[in-house]
Amino acid sequence: MASVNSLASTLQQQLADALTAALPDAGTADPLLRRSDRADFQANGILALAKKLKGNPRELASQVTAAIPAGGLIKEIEVSGPGFLNVTLSDRAIIETLAARDADDEGRLGVPYNSAAGTTVIDYAQPNVAKEMHVGHLRSAVIGDAMVQILEFTGESVVRRHHIGDWGTQFGMLIQYLIEHPGELNHEGDGGAADGEAAMSSLNRLYKASRVLFDSDEEFKARSRDRVVALQAGDEETLSLWQRFVDESKIYFYSVFNKLDMEIRDPDIVGESGYNAMLEETCRILEESGVAVRSEGALCVFFDDVKGPDGNPVPLIVKKSNGGYGYAATDLSAIRDRVQNLKANTLLYVVDARQSLHFKMVFETARRAGWLNEDVKAVQLAFGTVLGKDGKPFKTREGETVRLQDLLDEAIDRASTVVREKAKDLTDEEITERATQVGIGAVKYADLSTSAARDYKFDLDQMVSLTGDTSVYIQYAHARSRSIKRKAGELKSQPHPELELAPAERALGLHLDQFAEVVAEVAAAYEPHKLASYLYQLSSLFTTFYDQCPVLKPEVPSDVAENRLFLSDLTARTLHQGMELLGIRTPERL
Ligand code: ARG
Numbered sequence: 258m259a260s261v262n263s264l265a266s267t268l269q270q271q272l273a274d275a276l277t278a279a280l281p282d283a284g285t286a287d288p289l290l291r292r293s294d295r296a297d298f299q300a301n302g303i304l305a306l307a308k309k310l311k312g313n314p315r316e317l318a319s320q321v322t323a324a325i326p327a328g329g330l331i332k333e334i335e336v337s338g339p340g341f342l343n344v345t346l347s348d349r350a351i352i353e354t355l356a357a358r359d360a361d362d363e364g365r366l367g368v369p370y371n372s373a374a375g376t377t378v379i380d381y382a383q384p385n386v387a388k389e390m391h392v393g394h395l396r397s398a399v400i401g402d403a404m405v406q407i408l409e410f411t412g413e414s415v416v417r418r419h420h421i422g423d424w425g426t427q428f429g430m431l432i433q434y435l436i437e438h439p440g441e442l443n444h445e446g447d448g449g450a451a452d453g454e455a456a457m458s459s460l461n462r463l464y465k466a467s468r469v470l471f472d473s474d475e476e477f478k479a480r481s482r483d484r485v486v487a488l489q490a491g492d493e494e495t496l497s498l499w500q501r502f503v504d505e506s507k508i509y510f511y512s513v514f515n516k517l518d519m520e521i522r523d524p525d526i527v528g529e530s531g532y533n534a535m536l537e538e539t540c541r542i543l544e545e546s547g548v549a550v551r552s553e554g555a556l557c558v559f560f561d562d563v564k565g566p567d568g569n570p571v572p573l574i575v576k577k578s579n580g581g582y583g584y585a586a587t588d589l590s591a592i593r594d595r596v597q598n599l600k601a602n603t604l605l606y607v608v609d610a611r612q613s614l615h616f617k618m619v620f621e622t623a624r625r626a627g628w629l630n631e632d633v634k635a636v637q638l639a640f641g642t643v644l645g646k647d648g649k650p651f652k653t654r655e656g657e658t659v660r661l662q663d664l665l666d667e668a669i670d671r672a673s674t675v676v677r678e679k680a681k682d683l684t685d686e687e688i689t690e691r692a693t694q695v696g697i698g699a700v701k702y703a704d705l706s707t708s709a710a711r712d713y714k715f716d717l718d719q720m721v722s723l724t725g726d727t728s729v730y731i732q733y734a735h736a737r738s739r740s741i742k743r744k745a746g747e748l749k750s751q752p753h754p755e756l757e758l759a760p761a762e763r764a765l766g767l768h769l770d771q772f773a774e775v776v777a778e779v780a781a782a783y784e785p786h787k788l789a790s791y792l793y794q795l796s797s798l799f800t801t802f803y804d805q806c807p808v809l810k811p812e813v814p815s816d817v818a819e820n821r822l823f824l825s826d827l828t829a830r831t832l833h834q835g836m837e838l839l840g841i842r843t844p845e846r847l
Contacts, residue, residue, distance in 0.1 A: 261367025314340025370412035375602035385422030423528035429485030434467035453512020554578030672696030702728030
């Protein structure tokens, strides 16, 4: 059997059964269980129940206590305060449950699959062609990738969509410029990181030069506009030049994603252009069903609660008065595709909070059109802005967008100082490898450990710190456990349910058991920061355990040592699994 019931859920069940047995009139009552400092758990549900049954809560609580089977899971249960139940679990139950997690033959630590799993299409990592990526694109990629891993782990089928900005009128100008200045987009490369940078810098140069011409030369502007028309009409030469911009940009995107240690697959890149063939039909359906109406020549959808500063309604424009389609028409078409062709039950958008109004209007429009309904929901996992140390949106000192490659390189550089100080016996090659895992992990963790909706300060010094809520701290706890294992030699990692546990062992054990519940909660609410905080707490409980409960000292009896080695190993496995879900590596040594 793979999946393991957590101690909390077994206890919940026992209390609920005892409630029903003691108070048959109560119907199904929730014992309202939560972790507690006084005992392991506290159940508060009897208070509300006593109110309902007009009884004395303390008396009811004693009746429930009497109905609980003795031995087994519960070591001690006492009525406290106005009618709470304080529950202490038996050490045996803790170790036996953890042993079952360890023995899970699927290697999932007993984490169950979600019985209501469906298909989620997740829209993340969506930079724009011919433009530099910024830290916002990094957030979408990091948070999105974590959600992909977490959802897949719970058994959800996940379809990834990278909705890159690869269409729009700016391509008229770019292509026209390239036609008039052939050879500007050529660089020889091997697909490595330097190649990505070279690709971006030639795109940048071209973008700037064409912009200057577009703004200063009326005739070039006119030729660019004609070029847009040719592009939209599917003119072959124009399309093949457009494709070159896309391909060149992808070299750059991939170099950043590679550096981020993130797998992005080509077939999942379905940019705005991928929905061109659907735009007309989307508009027709919306207009015929009356969801969209003509207003001043444009096709619009209106909302009661969306108004501009002047009090006039601000519509979602689906088709402009000049016949052009914009961002909204594309997103609406993408919804149709994802619901009807990809058979999604959930559409998840990992996009900047500054686009929340857009998604609110797009989702509402799709609901009115019937594409979204009770069976298919859409959610924006909106994230806040990345700020510099000064609390302002993250820019270079010169006020330009920070180049992501530079930023990631700097993180790796700082990390290598930390790694070098810690491990004196590493070769240069090992230092480079570890520094990469630590540096990239630090950037990802900083992003994932605050609730996504909040803005956060990008502070490399804090990110690579060995103390505090950082990935390095977690990676270090993991490496410590691995090092115990290496030094343990002949000593077996073996659970001993008959032993009495020290406080640090119990605390660690109870927390280890919560992993499955945290994963389920994080997957359901799209809140990776709760997984980060779980892992941080686990590391800190492990640190206390490490200090208080020696494993390899000669005076430690062998059964105690084996049990501790078991707890230490399960901690390492849980940290490794949890960090993997966040896209962060856990090196064996640090
Ligand atoms: N490319 C957009 C940007 O850079 C993000 C796309 C978000 N996804 C979507 N389906 N609209 O802001």
